[in-house]
Amino acid sequence: MSSPEDHEHDHDHGHKADGSPLNYADDSRHDFDETDHYPLMVEAIRQLVIEKEIVKTGDVQERLDFMDSRGIELGAKIVVKAWTDPDFKARLLADGTKAVAELDIPMADAELVVVENTADTHNLIVCTLCSCYPRTILGLPPDWYKSKTYRSRAVNEPRSVIREFGTIIADDVTVRVHDSNADMRYLVLPARPAGTEGWSEEQLTEIITRDSLVGATVPSIN
Amino acid sequence: MSATELTAPLYKTGDTVRISVAYPPGHRRTPDYIKGKTGIVERYCGAFINPEERAYGFAGLPKKHLYRVRFDQSEVWDTYEGAAKDTLDLEFYEHWLEGEPS
Numbered sequence: 001m002s003s004p005e006d007h008e009h010d011h012d013h014g015h016k017a018d019g020s021p022l023n024y025a026d027d028s029r030h031d032f033d034e035t036d037h038y039p040l041m042v043e044a045i046r047q048l049v050i051e052k053e054i055v056k057t058g059d060v061q062e063r064l065d066f067m068d069s070r071g072i073e074l075g076a077k078i079v080v081k082a083w084t085d086p087d088f089k090a091r092l093l094a095d096g097t098k099a100v101a102e103l104d105i106p107m108a109d110a111e112l113v114v115v116e117n118t119a120d121t122h123n124l125i126v127c128t129l130c131s132c133y134p135r136t137i138l139g140l141p142p143d144w145y146k147s148k149t150y151r152s153r154a155v156n157e158p159r160s161v162i163r164e165f166g167t168i169i170a171d172d173v174t175v176r177v178h179d180s181n182a183d184m185r186y187l188v189l190p191a192r193p194a195g196t197e198g199w200s201e202e203q204l205t206e207i208i209t210r211d212s213l214v215g216a217t218v219p220s221i222n
Numbered sequence: 223m224s225a226t227e228l229t230a231p232l233y234k235t236g237d238t239v240r241i242s243v244a245y246p247p248g249h250r251r252t253p254d255y256i257k258g259k260t261g262i263v264e265r266y267c268g269a270f271i272n273p274e275e276r277a278y279g280f281a282g283l284p285k286k287h288l289y290r291v292r293f294d295q296s297e298v299w300d301t302y303e304g305a306a307k308d309t310l311d312l313e314f315y316e317h318w319l320e321g322e323p324s
Contacts, residue, residue, distance in 0.1 A: 111267065113290075128253050155255070156295075159304045174307040177295075182251045182313035183270045183288055 070139035074105050075187060076208040078114075078137065080201050083192040089116075096187065100137070108136050110185040115178060117191045117218070122169050124162060124215035125188060126154035127180040134185035138213060145214065155179060165216040188215040195221050228269055231287040232316060232323045237263045239291055239321040241314065249277035252318045260321075261293035264311055272315065286315040 049055050078100055082089040092099040096112030112134065115123040127133065128151050133141035144150050153161050158177045159169055169175055178186050190212045196204060211217040233239060243258045251273055269285035276282035295308040302308070 128255070129251065155310060156299045156302065157304070158308070171305055173305075174309065175295075175304055176308070177310045179253070179256075179310065179312040181253060182273070182315070184267060184290070184313055 067135070067140060070135070072138050072208070072210045072213060074100075074137040075134070075210075075213050076205050077103060078105065078187065079189060079208055079213070080204045082114075082189055083204060084201065089189070092189070105137060107134075107185070110134070110136075111183060112137075112187060113178075113184045114187045114189050115176065115215075116189045117215070119191070120172070121174050121176060122162070122215065122218075123176045123178060123186075123188050124154060124158045125178050125180055125186040126151055128152070128155055129181050132180040132185065134187055136185075137187065138210065142210065162216060165211060167218050188213055190219050193219055193221050228284045228287075231266050231269075231289075233263050233266070233287075233289060233319060233321075234324070235263050235265055237321065237324050239263060239289075239314075239319040241291070242318050242320050244318075249274055252314060253312070256293070256298065256312055259293055259298055261291040261297070264290040264292040267313065270315075274315070286317065289314055289316070289319065291319075 046060065050057055050060070078092070081103060082092050088099065088102070091102075092114050093116055096114040097107050099114075100107065100112060115125075117123055126145075131141050131146040131151075133145060135141070150161065155177055158175050162169055162175075180186050190208070192204075193207065196207070207219045207221055209217060209219065212219045238260060239262075240260045241252065241257050245254075267288040267290060270288050271282035272286045273282065290311050290313050292309050292311045294306075295302045295304060295310050296306060298310055
């Protein structure tokens with residue numbers, strides 16, 4: 001079984017041996033101590049709802065397994081559709097939630113905003129308050145996305161952050177950062193790389209990486 | 223407060239707004255770093271159950287209008303080193319916004 005943290009790379013953006021890019025190791029875990037107040041409360045509630053037969057033990061695990069099993073497949077499907085169907089792309093940028101519903105992709109309670117990378121604009125997504133992320137289409141967020149380092153630096157030095165992930169954004173390209181702090185969820189529509197003309201949907205799907213859908217990287221065919 | 227009806231949104235795309243400088247206790251969805259900054263409404267997002275109420279078991283009704291506001295990075299950070307055109311967008315419930323509707 002592949003975890004959401006596993007993703008294929010045919011390019012190098014400087015992963016350390018533990019799989020985390022550069023200095024975006026999971027410092028979010030520093031917040032988490034199993035003997036702390038909140039984890040104990042969560043565990044107590046879990047045991048209570050099982051004891052009172054509101055949910056079964058298996059339900060909790062099943063739900064966790066389902067969340068773990070989701071990857072970027074739906075997100076990649078949306079991008080490939082937008083790359084190959086200009087009318088869909090226009091609808092997607094105008095109203096993300098409505099457009100992905102055409103592909104039978106529900107957004108649960110959130111609304112989807114799709115932001116397009118072009119020759120003159122690059123977008124980067126962050127949630128400074130917690131770790132809001134379009135889980136229904138991208139699965140669980142990577143550890144670096146939840147790290148305090150990323151959350152604080154993405155808003156005030158996005159160009160350095162993107163550079164550390166391996167991409168240099170030219171000075172004449174506008175960088176737009178989106179702090180996902182309320183009810184919207186964001187998907188970056190990467191620019192379709194030059195040299196992919198005539199590619200099949202399967203080939204296009206293969207070059208789409210999780211990090212490129214957040215704007216930390218760009219898809220590459222090399 | 224007995225407001226139970228959702229009124230029409232005050233602002234629209236292109237309006238200039240300032241983010242309220244307030245530090246109420248509790249669950250708030252407006253980060254401190256953006257308080258007091260001025261930006262332009264990028265879009266109206268719709269009306270949503272108020273998470274600042276729902277967090278404490280209230281219904282969060284009437285719903286609150288939500289907007290995306292775009293700021294120049296140079297307006298947000300004195301030390302911003304990127305290009306002058308770089309921007310930062312955030313979402314705000316209407317009660318966080320100040321400024322005359324156009």
